[in-house]
Amino acid sequence: MKINSTLGIIGYPIGHSVSPRFQQAGLDHLAVDHQYLPYEVPPDLVADFVASLRSDPARGINVTVPHKEAVMPFLDEIDEWAAEAGAVNTIVNRGGRLVGYNTDGYGFLRALRESAGLDPAGKRALILGAGGSARGVVQALLRAGVAELVIANRTLERAAALADLAANRDVPARAVELNALATDGVPRETDLIVNCTSLGMHHGPDESASPMAAARIPPTALVYDLVYNPMLTPLLREAHSVGAPTLGGISMLVYQGAASFELWLERRAPVSVMMEAAMAAMRERETQVP
Numbered sequence: 421m422k423i424n425s426t427l428g429i430i431g432y433p434i435g436h437s438v439s440p441r442f443q444q445a446g447l448d449h450l451a452v453d454h455q456y457l458p459y460e461v462p463p464d465l466v467a468d469f470v471a472s473l474r475s476d477p478a479r480g481i482n483v484t485v486p487h488k489e490a491v492m493p494f495l496d497e498i499d500e501w502a503a504e505a506g507a508v509n510t511i512v513n514r515g516g517r518l519v520g521y522n523t524d525g526y527g528f529l530r531a532l533r534e535s536a537g538l539d540p541a542g543k544r545a546l547i548l549g550a551g552g553s554a555r556g557v558v559q560a561l562l563r564a565g566v567a568e569l570v571i572a573n574r575t576l577e578r579a580a581a582l583a584d585l586a587a588n589r590d591v592p593a594r595a596v597e598l599n600a601l602a603t604d605g606v607p608r609e610t611d612l613i614v615n616c617t618s619l620g621m622h623h624g625p626d627e628s629a630s631p632m633a634a635a636r637i638p639p640t641a642l643v644y645d646l647v648y649n650p651m652l653t654p655l656l657r658e659a660h661s662v663g664a665p666t667l668g669g670i671s672m673l674v675y676q677g678a679a680s681f682e683l684w685l686e687r688r689a690p691v692s693v694m695m696e697a698a699m700a701a702m703r704e705r706e707t708q709v710p
């Protein structure tokens with residue numbers, strides 16, 4: 421299996437991805453003659469696919485679920501963020517040399533600062549979930565100077581492993597079971613709640629479920645849901661009902677993609693054009709949902 425365009429995204433499955441829509445919109449806006457295509461690559465073909473990226477004219481690709489860790493052994497170099505996250509979401513072909521990056525943490529922070537106007541330095545955050553995205557979010561918040569973390573997850577051991585990551589950086593952190601939030605509640609002084617579980621995600625484990633009930637959400641906390649399909653998730657509905665400010669996952673998606681775009685092309689990504697294209701793609705999708 422080979423790349424036959426200059427840019428693209430690999431995953432398995434990949435039909436759900438909106439990256440081709442907003443990346444192509446960015447390329448077309450700058451009149452750059454590149455095509456960005458989706459590639460559905462089964463796990464046993466990942467090595468071959470990555471090897472084909474060394475050829476000209478491939479510039480690189482985005483990597484999504486479930487290949488973010490699997491691509492790592494086939495790369496020549498891995499940057500610091502990706503090594504720390506243990507996952508690569510962007511590969512750049514530098515004259516046949518493949519370099520792996522992870523722009524998720526950058527996209528998360530840029531969306532937090534620019535779309536929600538919140539600087540996490542000195543803030544107290546509650547992270548819901550302890551999977552791949554939660555790891556990237558915790559890493560980004562630690563780099564940004566967060567003051568305190570609570571990590572809530574269905575599987576307590578995974579939350580504890582993330583809390584250890586924070587403790588190693590001398591940031592107070594504790595792990596709790598996700599279910600315990602319903603009874604123990606959330607400290608009123610929480611500034612930021614980030615959903616990194618797949619609850620509420622279309623075609624996810626439970627699309628109608630919110631990881632937190634409205635009664636437990638402090639109305640002054642920013643509620644940031646990484647889930648972007650649907651755009652209005654069950655958690656965001658709960659947050660709206662108590663008047664808490666909210667941020668959905670689309671801006672993180674676009675900002676991480678814009679960072680990849682800039683790594684491949686070494687020019688500024690037209691973020692507002694890309695954002696508009698992503699929102700349009702999501703709106704179309706939502707009108708198609710039965």
Ligand SMILES: NC(=O)c1ccc[n+]([C@@H]2O[C@H](COP(=O)([O-])OP(=O)(O)OC[C@H]3O[C@@H](n4cnc5c(N)ncnc54)[C@H](OP(=O)(O)O)[C@@H]3O)[C@@H](O)[C@H]2O)c1
Nearest residue numbers: 549550551552553574575616617618621625646669672673
């Ligand atoms: N906006 C963006 O750019 C962006 C970027 C990355 C991810 N995301 C979204 O973030 C979500 C998580 O992605 P991920 O890569 O972190 O996934 P992941 O590694 O598979 O982690 C899934 C998380 O959800 C929890 N979970 C799954 N089913 C659950 C259930 N029935 N009840 C309670 N908890 C449950 C898991 O808990 P256990 O540990 O107990 O299994 C785990 O914490 C997805 O919806 C993804 O689309 C968005």
